Amino acid sequence: xxxxxxxxxxxxxxxxxxxxxxxxxxxxxxxxxxxxxxxxxxxxxxxxxxxxxxxxxxxxxxxxxxxxxxxxxxxxxxxxxxxxxxxxxxxxxxxxxxxxxxxxxxxxxxxxxxxxxxxxxxxxxxxxxxxxxxxxxxxxxxxxxxxxxxxxxxxxxxxxxxxxxxxxxxxxxxxxxxxxxxxxxxxxxxxxxx
Amino acid sequence: xxxxxxxxxxxxxxxxxxxxxxxxxxxxxxxxxxxxxxxxxxxxxxxxxxxxxxxxxxxxxxxxxxxxxxxxxxxxxxxxxxxxxxxxxxxxxxxxxxxxxxxxxxxxxxxxxxxxxxxxxxxxxxxxxxxxxxxxxxxxxxxxxxxxxxxxxxxxxxxxxxxxxxxxxxxxxxxxxxxxxxxxxxxxxxxxxxxxxxxxxxxxxxxxxxxxxxxxxxxxxxxxxxxxxxxxxxxxxxxxxxxxxxxxxxxxxxxxxxxxxxxxxxxxxxxxxxxxxxxxxxxxxxxxxxxxxxxxxxxxxxxxxxxxxxxxxxxxxxxxxxxxxxxxxxxxxxxxxxxxxxxxxxxxxxxxxxxxxxxxxxxxxxxxxxxxxxxxxxxxxxxxxxxxxxxxxxxxxxxxxxxxxxxxxxxxxxxxxxxxxxxxxxxxxxxxxxxxxxxxxxxxxxxxxxxxxxxxxxxxxxxxxxxxxxxxxxxxxxxxxxxxxxxxxxxxxxxxxxxxxxxxxxxxxxxxxxxxxxxxxxxxxxxxxxxxxxxxxxxxx
Numbered sequence: 001x002x003x004x005x006x007x008x009x010x011x012x013x014x015x016x017x018x019x020x021x022x023x024x025x026x027x028x029x030x031x032x033x034x035x036x037x038x039x040x041x042x043x044x045x046x047x048x049x050x051x052x053x054x055x056x057x058x059x060x061x062x063x064x065x066x067x068x069x070x071x072x073x074x075x076x077x078x079x080x081x082x083x084x085x086x087x088x089x090x091x092x093x094x095x096x097x098x099x100x101x102x103x104x105x106x107x108x109x110x111x112x113x114x115x116x117x118x119x120x121x122x123x124x125x126x127x128x129x130x131x132x133x134x135x136x137x138x139x140x141x142x143x144x145x146x147x148x149x150x151x152x153x154x155x156x157x158x159x160x161x162x163x164x165x166x167x168x169x170x171x172x173x174x175x176x177x178x179x180x181x182x183x184x185x186x187x188x189x190x191x192x193x194x
Numbered sequence: 195x196x197x198x199x200x201x202x203x204x205x206x207x208x209x210x211x212x213x214x215x216x217x218x219x220x221x222x223x224x225x226x227x228x229x230x231x232x233x234x235x236x237x238x239x240x241x242x243x244x245x246x247x248x249x250x251x252x253x254x255x256x257x258x259x260x261x262x263x264x265x266x267x268x269x270x271x272x273x274x275x276x277x278x279x280x281x282x283x284x285x286x287x288x289x290x291x292x293x294x295x296x297x298x299x300x301x302x303x304x305x306x307x308x309x310x311x312x313x314x315x316x317x318x319x320x321x322x323x324x325x326x327x328x329x330x331x332x333x334x335x336x337x338x339x340x341x342x343x344x345x346x347x348x349x350x351x352x353x354x355x356x357x358x359x360x361x362x363x364x365x366x367x368x369x370x371x372x373x374x375x376x377x378x379x380x381x382x383x384x385x386x387x388x389x390x391x392x393x394x395x396x397x398x399x400x401x402x403x404x405x406x407x408x409x410x411x412x413x414x415x416x417x418x419x420x421x422x423x424x425x426x427x428x429x430x431x432x433x434x435x436x437x438x439x440x441x442x443x444x445x446x447x448x449x450x451x452x453x454x455x456x457x458x459x460x461x462x463x464x465x466x467x468x469x470x471x472x473x474x475x476x477x478x479x480x481x482x483x484x485x486x487x488x489x490x491x492x493x494x495x496x497x498x499x500x501x502x503x504x505x506x507x508x509x510x511x512x513x514x515x516x517x518x519x520x521x522x523x524x525x526x527x528x529x530x531x532x533x534x535x536x537x538x539x540x541x542x543x544x545x546x547x548x549x550x551x552x553x554x555x556x557x558x559x560x561x562x563x564x565x566x567x568x569x570x571x572x573x574x575x576x577x578x579x580x581x582x583x584x585x586x587x588x589x590x591x592x593x594x595x596x597x598x599x600x601x602x603x604x605x606x607x608x609x610x611x612x613x614x615x616x617x618x619x620x621x622x623x624x625x626x627x628x629x630x631x632x633x634x635x636x637x638x639x640x641x642x643x644x645x646x647x648x649x650x651x652x653x654x655x656x657x658x659x660x661x662x663x664x665x666x667x668x669x670x671x672x673x674x675x676x677x678x679x680x681x682x683x684x685x686x687x688x689x690x691x692x693x694x695x696x697x698x699x700x701x702x703x704x705x706x707x708x709x710x711x712x713x714x715x716x717x718x719x720x721x722x723x724x725x726x727x728x729x730x731x732x733x734x735x
Contacts, residue, residue, distance in 0.1 A: 032368065033368065034366065035366040036366075037201075039225065039228070039654075044545055044547060045545035045546075045547065046545070060441075060447070061441050062365035062437070062440065063441075063518060065518035066517075066530065066531070068530055078538075078540065078542075082539055084536065085531075085532040087532045089533065103545060108539075109538075116538065
């Protein structure tokens with residue numbers, strides 16, 4: 001088992017939380033892991049990314065080689081384009097929210113962004129904000145996207161649920177339940193629409 | 195013991211705690227900040243009363259650590275690479291005094307300048323100081339090497355430099371701990387003149403340092419951190435330093451590496467190790483993250499030996515960090531290609547946060563400066579450096595910590611009047627105060643905008659050394675009281691604030707405007723904690 005995953009978004013959108021959740025789930029299945037994160041300047045509203053590598057064997061590089069990522073998970077559609085060069089042409093999946101985070105003056109037309117994504121052979125585009133709102137809060141949009149990615153991660157769904165309980169436990173049961181529902185809703189959407 | 199999932203930075207921190215340090219001394223700086231933060235949050239560290247408060251700057255941190263080493267205990271110092279410039283005086287001289295208690299200096303390099311103004315290579319400093327350097331290639335090594343570095347430091351009575359780079363500092367992986375060691379008892383050096391660098395003593399101490407060099411090389415041959423792996427194909431030998439070794443391995447996941455490989459993670463590198471690989475191959479490829487330091491040594495000035503490939507001949511880019519693809523190409527391996535990045539993708543540079551006080555401070559400043567010709571605002575390092583970018587475009591310089599005030603003084607002395615300096619509260623106490631004293635003594639017409647958001651914002655909101663003390667510091671430096679103006683940067687006070695800027699910029703002497711409003715990030719965090727505390731209290735009732 002080996003999955004190389006790029007997680008992208010804008011600072012503050014919860015991209016690193018997705019990485020941490022998958023990481024915890026992978027650890028609970030006894031897998032090895034390397035997770036590279038962006039700290040510092042870019043966290044101020046700039047683009048952020050995480051390279052997450054999970055494997056049953058030892059992992060050499062902290063960075064995923066170009067063209068070798070099994071998956072891009074993006075919490076923002078234009079940000080998903082930033083990592084196209086990383087995605088494997090053989091088997092790569094792209095999972096992205098379709099909700100733009102528009103903090104730049106020259107943001108491209110959303111339809112153009114989505115049509116670039118739809119040229120790929122394997123993708124899921126999801127209205128994560130709406131689905132998260134339906135579950136109780138737009139704040140869980142990142143976990144909705146994770147849910148949409150979950151069928152292709154090669155991890156047990158229960159491991160992800162366990163990781164969410166572990167990660168959000170400190171914030172109270174309400175937050176845990178919200179995120180579990182968000183995960184489920186994202187997964188159901190992906191199973192119906194990919 | 196179960197493996198811990200740690201950032202490279204955190205692995206160093208845990209290693210230091212387990213090595214029995216009694217203090218960590220640091221000023222925040224990406225990518226080194228998480229080392230100290232980990233120790234500050236560590237339960238064990240708290241129970242052991244490990245000193246971990248932030249220092250005012252890297253130099254005070256380094257000197258405090260030398261003091262702890264003098265008193266026989268183990269001390270860790272952490273900074274980013276450019277911080278070592280600030281600490282350089284203390285750092286270089288600590289190699290002459292030598293250490294008593296273990297002394298390990300971490301300088302985290304930032305090749306590709308993800309959050310820095312240059313990509314200087316700290317290994318140069320280690321060589322300059324003539325002390326051992328450790329360069330971990332993964333998180334486990336970062337942990338193990340920290341323990342080893344303290345042993346090495348006490349064995350030879352020398353400071354040791356530990357050099358991680360961004361990708362290791364900020365990447366997580368499993369780390370196995372070793373049995374923690376007790377802290378050292380308080381003890382003074384047997385020679386109470388060891389730390390007195392009077393010329394007569396310094397000459398003796400320097401000779402002692404020179405005398406240790408051979409042993410430092412031998413340690414690198416025996417520690418296991420430098421390793422030779424033979425290969426069948428002798429057409430090329432590969433020397434891979436630190437993280438570059440991982441990128442080499444990444445390119446041979448399915449097959450064995452055909453070439454002989456020398457992995458380097460400890461310096462100084464001995465002639466014996468390099469000779470072993472050099473003698474049996476036709477050419478050498480040097481892979482190193484940072485400057486081509488080892489490559490230059492292998493080539494020599496004349497570069498007339500066997501062909502050497504690396505950053506200096508274009509096999510690898512001269513600047514920027516390495517990655518698996520760059521290394522793969524250098525090895526002549528076919529590289530997988532992903533999809534083309536669509537043209538419509540736009541850059542997304544970092545921005546000041548919504549509601550950040552700097553918006554209002556620079557909004558008012560911009561209005562006043564519009565009355566003058568452009569190019570009069572000398573600034574500094576912090577979140578507010580982002581005001582150089584649109585839409586604000588307020589500032590004209592960012593050179594090093596504290597350079598705003600001193601550059602404004604120099605520009606004013608050259609005739610640029612008025613000149614304005616913009617500096618944050620943490621940067622001011624780091625290296626700005628002495629510049630303000632210069633300004634007062636020269637009585638130059640400058641206005642200092644002291645942006646007091648009461649934290650070290652850019653690195654994530656660490657305690658600022660001058661909190662609650664700034665007004666008195668400015669007064670104490672000799673700025674006239676009527677020209678110390680305190681404003682609250684808020685949109686609704688814009689007109690009032692513009693008036694203050696107008697008056698003080700027109701004043702032909704040193705004035706300081708303290709724009710005081712808490713960082714929105716630390717404020718939000720405080721409110722969240724307060725809310726959570728109230729909630730728990732309510733439940734407990």
